Amino acid sequence: MEKYAIEGTPKTPTISFDIQAGVLEIKGRSIPENSIEFYKPLIDSLDKYSSASKPVTTVNIQLEYFNTSSSKCILDVFKKLESIHKGGSAVTINWHYEEDDEDMLEAGEDYQAIINVPFKMVQVAE
Amino acid sequence: MIDAFNIYDKMEKNNILLSFKGDITSELLTSILQIMENKMDNMQEEPKTKKKVYNVLVECLQNLYHHMDDATNENGEKNRSAIFMIAKNEGSYNIITGNYILNNNIFGLKSRLDEVNQLTKDQLKDYYKSVLNNGEMSLKGGGGLGMIDIARKTGEKLEYDFLEIDKKVSFFTLIIKVTQPQLI
Numbered sequence: 350m351e352k353y354a355i356e357g358t359p360k361t362p363t364i365s366f367d368i369q370a371g372v373l374e375i376k377g378r379s380i381p382e383n384s385i386e387f388y389k390p391l392i393d394s395l396d397k398y399s400s401a402s403k404p405v406t407t408v409n410i411q412l413e414y415f416n417t418s419s420s421k422c423i424l425d426v427f428k429k430l431e432s433i434h435k436g437g438s439a440v441t442i443n444w445h446y447e448e449d450d451e452d453m454l455e456a457g458e459d460y461q462a463i464i465n466v467p468f469k470m471v472q473v474a475e
Numbered sequence: 476m477i478d479a480f481n482i483y484d485k486m487e488k489n490n491i492l493l494s495f496k497g498d499i500t501s502e503l504l505t506s507i508l509q510i511m512e513n514k515m516d517n518m519q520e521e522p523k524t525k526k527k528v529y530n531v532l533v534e535c536l537q538n539l540y541h542h543m544d545d546a547t548n549e550n551g552e553k554n555r556s557a558i559f560m561i562a563k564n565e566g567s568y569n570i571i572t573g574n575y576i577l578n579n580n581i582f583g584l585k586s587r588l589d590e591v592n593q594l595t596k597d598q599l600k601d602y603y604k605s606v607l608n609n610g611e612m613s614l615k616g617g618g619g620l621g622m623i624d625i626a627r628k629t630g631e632k633l634e635y636d637f638l639e640i641d642k643k644v645s646f647f648t649l650i651i652k653v654t655q656p657q658l659i
Contacts, residue, residue: 359505380508380533382501382540414526416533417620424607449523452530452628459600463608475522 353394361387362412366394371403371438375426376411379419388422395429402438406430411445411473412453420456427464434466445471486560494560499539508532511561518563524655528568530628531653534621535559535570538649546575549641568653576647581637584647587619588633591626599627629653 357363362377373395381387408430415423427442434440442464444457454470461468486494492514495507511532515525539557547553557574576584594602603623626633634650 359509380537382504382537414530414533416537417624418537420607420620420624447522450526452526455600459604459607463604 353391355390364391366391366398368394368398369403371406372409373406374409374411375423376409378413379415379423381416381419384416384418384422388419388426392422392425392429395426395433399429399433399436402433402436404438406433406438406440408440408442409445410442410457413447415456424460424463427460427466431464431466440466441469442466443469443471445473447475448472449475489560490562490564492561492563494558496556496558498555499536499543499557501540504536504540507536521656524568524653527628528570528653531570531625531651532561534625535572535649535651538621539572539574543574546577546644548575549643554644566655568655570651570653571648573646573648575640575644576637578639578643578645581645581647585635585637587622588635591622592632594626596627596630599623603627625651 351368353364353366353368355361355364357377360378360381362375362379364373364375366373379387410423430440430442442460444460446453446457457468457470493507493510495503497503508529512525512529515528520528536559539559543555543557546555554575557572559570559572562569562571591599591602603620606619606623622633629651631652631654634652636648638646638648640646
């Protein structure tokens with residue numbers, strides 16, 4: 350498995366995980382009623398990746414909305430990335446937020462405070 | 476005969492944009508979110524307000540979806556039906572939900588609401604982070620973050636009421652106010 354990719358829907362984000370390049374992207378909306386089920390395959394592929402991670406892992410998160418049920422799963426994704434980071438791959442999480450979207454910026458800062466991985470807050474135009 | 480005008484008139488006087496009564500399904504939530512997004516686009520709502528209303532709407536609706544108790548009343552009748560309404564008033568949106576709850580569950584819910592209501596903005600942020608990081612994810616998915624998130628995003632107290640229907644069930648009403656940012 351070199352790539353894990355799923356198309357977005359009105360309630361779930363587009364996810365692309367290029368294992369060869371060490372790049373994970375999550376974009377769009379994450380508001381499913383059952384987030385655990387939705388995020389499980391991604392958590393599993395991060396588990397596999399952790400045993401053969403690239404020297405550098407880049408993570409781009411660009412969410413327009415996410416619900417509190419997703420917020421726990423996103424934390425689980427970040428915790429996996431934290432252990433990959435500890436395992437020797439230099440992980441950076443680029444947290445994108447729209448200009449004026451203070452709530453999304455704050456959400457990124459909440460994760461930054463919990464997770465021991467370098468975060469970059471990236472402002473994007475609306 | 477049902478007095479449709481009476482219902483219409485009440486909704487009109489309360490500035491109801493959208494209202495629904497019935498079983499809350501996943502598909503219904505998708506449609507409602509889509510309708511509200513379109514409505515706010517048509518009203519040329521500020522992006523900031525749109526995002527806040529949308530976020531709070533998602534949490535409120537998913538609360539209903541996950542927590543509709545199979546509230547069986549004292550006559551053994553089940554009711555999985557709920558109501559929600561969105562009102563647009565001067566300077567604010569109000570999101571109102573109502574559903575049956577077992578009387579046994581009131582104490583727990585009321586304590587959580589009261590706890591959230593007495594916290595300041597900074598305390599809510601810390602509380603959110605601690606529940607996010609340490610709290611157990613419930614099977615229903617919420618994990619207790621919904622109400623904290625709503626209070627944090629709106630900066631308003633959660634207004635609620637429990638109306639006792641019979642010895643087994645009550646009707647729980649929750650009113651969330653989303654204030655539009657002042658335009659300079």
